Structure formats: C-alpha cells, structure tokens
Ligand SMILES: Nc1nc2c(c(=O)[nH]1)N[C@H]1C(S)=C(S)[C@@H](COP(=O)(O)OP(=O)(O)OC[C@H]3O[C@@H](n4cnc5c(=O)[nH]c(N)nc54)[C@H](O)[C@@H]3O)O[C@H]1N2
C-alpha cells in the first residue's frame with residue numbers, strides 16, 4: 001500500500017520546502033520500500049503544494065545509477081576517478097589512522113574540514129564541527145556565499161528578517177534588486193504575484209534579463225557593481241524634490257545630515273547614469289515611483305553582494321528604504337534573509353567548548369592557495385562534505401592542483417562521484433534527504449520542520465551524524481555526546497530561550513509539525529528598534545569607523561588594472577536547473593540548461609561572433625571555452641555565464657571558476673563570483 005511521508009528538502013535554497021514523498025513496497029526488494037513521487041506539501045504556508053523543477057522529479061536523483069553506494073578507496077592517480085570498493089570498517093580505520101598520523105606529526109592544524117550547505121539539515125550539516133573542534137583542526141570561515149551582502153545589511157539595519165515573505169502580498173511596488181527570484185527562491189513568487197494582481201508593479205534591477213526580469217513589468221539593466229551609485233542617486237532625488245519621509249528619518253536613523261552634506265551632492269542623476277549605465281529618465285522615474293508607493297518592497301538578493309562593492313551595495317539599498325520610511329509599512333521595506341530569526345542552541349551541536357586554544361582559520365574562498373601553499377603545517381588531511389569545491393570554489397586551477405597533491409590525504413563524503421570526489425583517497429557514500437532524519441530552518445520563511453526518513457538509506461550510505469559517530473569511536477572518543485541520535489540533537493537545538501522560540505512545543509516539532517517561529521504575522525521584522533549599536537538605521541556607522549572603514553554610505557569606483565587587456569565584466573549567476581553544482585550530473589538537467597556551458601554576449605561586444613560559435617574567455621588565471629549566445633538580454637560590457645557546471649562537463653575539463661578569484665568584498669570578507677574581468681575571443 002502506498003503511504004505518504006512528510007519530509008523537508010535539504011538543498012541550499014531559501015525555501016526549505018515541506019515535501020510529501022509517496023512510498024511504495026519495493027517489488028525487487030522484499031520488505032523494502034521505494035520512493036516513487038515527490039510533491040510539495042499543500043499544508044505548508046510557503047511551499048503551497050508545489051516544488052521546483054529540480055526536486056519534483058527527485059526520484060531520479062535518489063535512484064540515479066550514478067549514486068555512490070559503498071565506501072571506495074582510490075586505486076588510480078588522483079583525479080582520474082578509479083576506485084575499488086572497501087568495507088565501512090576498513091574505510092573508517094584508514095581514515096582514523098591518517099588523522100592520527102597527521103595530528104601526531106604536524107599538529108591538529110594540519111587537519112581541515114571543508115564543508116558547506118550540501119545539506120541544510122541542522123544536525124547533519126553541523127555535527128562534524130564538533131569532531132573537528134575536538135581534533136583542534138584548522139577552522140573554516142564559511143565566506144563563500146552571503147558574507148558580503150549580509151554585512152552590508154547588518155551594519156545598516158542590524159539583524160532581523162525585515163519583511164515576512166508572506167506579508168509581501170501587501171506591497172504596492174516591488175523592486176527585485178539583484179535577485180533571480182524565479183530561479184533561486186521560487187516560493188516567493190506566488191506572494192509577489194498576489195501583490196501584482198492587486199496592482200503592484202514589479203521592476204527588476206539586474207545586469208542581465210534573468211528569468212525574473214522576463215516576467216517583470218520593467219528590467220533595468222544596471223552595470224554590475226554600481227548599485228550603491230544608483231541607490232544614492234535615488235536618495236539624492238528624493239531629497240532634492242522633498243519626497244523623503246522626514247518623520248521616519250528623524251525618529252529612526254542616524255547620520256542623515258552628514259550623508260546629505262558629504263555624499264548625496266556627488267550623486268546627481270547625470271553622474272549616476274554614467275556610472276550605472278542606466279538612463280537619467282529611468283533613474284528619475286524610479287525615484288518618483290518609490291516616493292509614490294505606500295509600501296514599496298525591495299527584494300534584495302544574496303548574489304548582488306558578490307562583488308568588490310557588494311557589501312556597500314546592500315548597505316546603500318537598505319539606506320534608500322530608510323529615505324521612504326517603508327520599513328514601517330506592512331509589506332514594505334527590505335526582504336533579504338530570514339535565517340537570522342532561528343535562534344537555536346547551535347553550540348549544542350557545534351561544541352565550541354571542545355576547541356582548545358585558537359587554531360588558525362581558512363576563508364573557504366582560499367581553499368586552492370591553502371592546499372597548494374600553506375606551510376607550518378601544510379594541510380595533510382582534508383575531509384570534504386556537503387560541498388564540491390572542484391566545481392564551486394574560485395581559483396579552480398589551484399583547487400585542482402591542491403587536491404592532486406600526493407602528500408594530501410582526502411576523504412570526500414558524497415552522494416555522487418563529483419569532480420571533488422574523484423580526487424579523494426577515500427569516498428564515503430552519503431544519503432539523499434529522503435533517507436535520513438533532520439531538523440530544518442529556512443532562509444526564505446519563518447517555519448521550522450523536523451523530517452523523518454521516507455525510505456532506508458540506499459546501499460551502504462550513511463548520514464553525516466553516523467559517520468561522525470563511527471570516526472569518533474575509532475579515534476577513541478567516548479564523550480556521551482557521540483551517542484546522541486538525531487532526535488536528541490534536535491531537541492537540544494530547540495532548547496534555547498530566545499523569544500522567537502517561546503511557546504514552541506519541541507515534541508510537536510519532532511512529530512513533524514510545520515511550526516512557525518514565535519513571530520506574529522503582519523509585524524515588521526525590525527520591531528520598534530533596529531538591532532544596530534544606536535538602535536537606529538545607520539547611514540553613519542560608528543562600527544565601520546572603528547574598523548577603519550568609511551562610516552558613511554557611499555560609492556567609489558574600484559580601481560581596476562588592465563582594463564584595456566580585460567575590458568569585459570563576467571558575472572556567473574546560478575542556473576535554473578542546478579542547485580550550485582548539485583543536479584549538474586543529471587543529463588536531463590544539463591539538457592534543460594542548453595546541453596553545455598554557454599555565454600551571453602551583447603551584440604556590441606560580439607564582433608564576429610554569432611550565436612552558437614565557440615568562444616574563449618580568459619584572464620590571468622586561465623581560459624574557458626563556451627558556446628556563444630548573442631543577445632540584448634545582457635548589457636554591453638557584461639558577459640553572463642549561468643551555472644556552476646561541473647568542470648568535467650565543460651570543454652577540456654574546465655569550469656567557470658577557473659576565472660573567478662579569491663578577492664573579498666568591501667564589507668564582511670565575502671566571495672566575489674560576479675566580479676571578474678576577462679577578454680573574449682572567437683575560436
Ligand atoms: N535554481 C537555483 N536556486 C538556487 C541556487 C542555484 O544554484 N540554483 N543557489 C542557491 C544559493 S546557494 C544561493 S546563495 C541563492 C542565491 O540567489 P540570489 O540571491 O538570487 O543570488 P544570485 O542568483 O547569485 O544573484 C542574483 C542576481 O544578482 C545579479 N547580479 C550579479 N551581480 C549584480 C550586481 O552587481 N548588481 C545587481 N543589481 N545584480 C547583480 C545576478 O545577475 C542574478 O540575476 O540561491 C539559491 N537558490
């Protein structure tokens with residue numbers, strides 16, 4: 001008899017969908033069960049009964065013939081991907097031995113755990129941190145994704161979710177600014193559509209006509225990295241024309257006078273038009289629309305932060321919303337990320353108390369140089385889980401060179417033989433989310449949910465928690481923490497006393513109830529005060545001043561070398577059918593993305609190049625070949641390569657991150673995947 005199991009999608013996506021899996025008896029495997037269908041849970045207020053195209057046929061991922069189902073040991077050169085099957089017992093014993101040798105000879109810092117959000121399950125994502133803290137390993141600063149945007153937001157308006165995504169239906173003007181909602185946060189769309197049905201216009205500000213721009217009322221094709229200049233010009237106009245919300249500015253902001261005196265005069269619309277590539281008319285009318293709306297909403301993406309001025313861009317956008325005072329209007333203000341509201345007891349799973357001393361730390365974006373160059377001690381043991389750096393980390397040539405080091409022992413815990421796993425000495429099989437239990441928060445809504453496995457783990461795959469337990473046992477750690485099961489860890493995570501958790505019933509959460517944080521509907525995410533040092537929205541930040549950074553919201557053009565040689569800007573946003581590099585192994589997903597990596601080129605930049613031509617883009621780091629699409633969907637001067645395709649699916653085994661760098665953002669020290677200078681030539 002088919003039955004339905006309610007679970008949660010574990011992928012690194014804001015929506016954290018509640019998923020209904022239909023499970024049937026498995027004819028080929030008596031007593032076993034098979035997941036035959038994945039559907040969105042109609043009972044979840046944000047999932048609303050649908051899943052994205054990546055997960056609504058998830059049985060193809062779960063039962064893919066490419067799944068890694070047994071521990072493997074390398075039996076060919078690194079990177080070639082030749083492995084032989086070994087038992088779990090043997091794999092665990094070899095790994096523990098290698099950890100012991102490296103620690104004894106070179107100290108704990110010669111060990112590195114390299115991980116990101118392959119699973120968003122709070123227990124499985126985080127539990128390896130405890131083990132590596134105990135081992136005194138090099139610490140990982142996980143700056144690959146949101147640090148730039150987040151810091152721009154935090155120093156301006158503090159922590160806080162801003163607008164509840166469900167309240168965006170009350171907005172009367174939607175500006176999607178550096179976010180491809182249709183692709184990267186599709187469950188926000190029905191709410192925005194509801195607002196549009198009631199009359200809200202939707203404007204997309206993005207260097208290319210992404211899928212969201214295609215369904216919007218207007219696309220403003222901004223020059224990448226210049227968003228702060230646009231936001232400041234809009235503030236300039238609002239002030240010039242007396243359209244700002246003086247009452248809000250007086251009550252709830254700091255630094256207005258200095259901003260108005262020292263910065264805004266430099267951002268007259270004509271200058272901003274030159275900087276941003278937009279027309280003066282477009283800038284003027286956007287300002288008028290903003291001033292005329294009663295609840296203007298700005299949906300800010302994370303991607304906009306991934307450039308040299310990315311933190312400052314988000315800071316300026318949050319400041320702009322202060323000029324209209326839209327934070328106090330239901331449905332208005334800035335919608336960025338709700339993750340900060342889930343104030344769980346993360347120390348219970350991370351165990352920072354097990355860390356002795358202060359081991360050195362690594363920026364995720366420096367993994368290539370760290371593996372290649374670090375000494376005293378060099379990284380000797382690398383444990384990778386929930387991430388695929390051979391595809392998704394910058395400085396790809398160095399990442400691959402580092403992974404190929406013969407004196408590095410690498411373990412990769414994976415669902416598939418990714419380009420990273422091909423370099424491993426030992427590959428351990430990981431389950432899909434249908435196969436393990438975990439507790440999930442979200443970064444695109446305010447609901448918690450606990451998920452039970454829908455089916456048993458395939459083959460010999462084991463979830464992260466089980467691997468940590470097996471390794472701890474082999475290493476001789478007997479702390480009772482290592483015996484806790486998923487449910488016990490989840491209960492500890494829920495045991496916090498933060499007001500957002502007040503009144504929540506852990507037992508009902510553990511029984512699988514979709515549970516909203518203790519945050520009433522229809523309230524502004526910033527409440528009566530902003531969580532900044534002054535309690536106000538800070539146009540002027542003394543915190544930035546103390547760090548030696550420019551305290552006022554501002555924009556300056558970054559100095560760039562060699563513009564003549566590398567005149568084009570390359571941005572590399574996500575593909576619709578992949579999730580970072582996940583799903584990139586599925587032929588069907590690659591077909592939907594056009595069959596292979598491609599590059600959007602404006603006709604004015606194309607020269608001789610016509611649609612379908614093979615082109616090469618290069619910079620000092622190397623060159624990548626892709627197929628050309630000549631189109632006015634991107635701006636003159638901006639090239640767009642969608643998707644972190646697996647390098648092994650690119651031409652000559654090269655991926656787009658061969659051209660991206662480890663340069664950091666102005667604020668927060670985040671990644672800069674959308675900030676690259678290249679030259680283009682036809683092959
Ligand atoms: N289908 C799908 N969904 C995903 C992902 C995926 O790979 N595929 N990835 C997930 C992850 S890990 C994350 S972090 C989020 C990211 O999701 P988003 O926050 O949407 O971030 P990005 O898609 O990187 O960038 C959003 C948009 O910013 C634009 N952009 C780039 N530079 C600039 C700029 O300087 N100014 C402006 N105005 N816009 C700019 C890009 O062209 C892109 O259209 O999505 C998640 N969801």
Ligand SMILES: Nc1nc2c(c(=O)[nH]1)N[C@H]1C(S)=C(S)[C@@H](COP(=O)(O)OP(=O)(O)OC[C@H]3O[C@@H](n4cnc5c(=O)[nH]c(N)nc54)[C@H](O)[C@@H]3O)O[C@H]1N2
Nearest residue numbers: 116118119145385386387388392413430572580581582673
């Ligand atoms: N050029 C360019 N590069 C980018 C970006 C970009 O926009 N452009 N985006 C950046 C961003 S925002 C991010 S967040 C990073 C993300 O990049 P990654 O962290 O590399 O994310 P994925 O490529 O999805 O890889 C996650 C891996 O985790 C594995 N996995 C899934 N579940 C489990 C599990 O339970 N256990 C274990 N052990 N493994 C599991 C999956 O099989 C998958 O291979 O990429 C960054 N790289």
Ligand code: SF4
Nearest residue numbers: 009013016017052055
């Ligand atoms: S990837 Fe995102 S949209 Fe798709 S099912 Fe998972 S959480 Fe939902």
Ligand SMILES: [Mo]
Nearest residue numbers: 012144145146
């Ligand atoms: Mo991300």
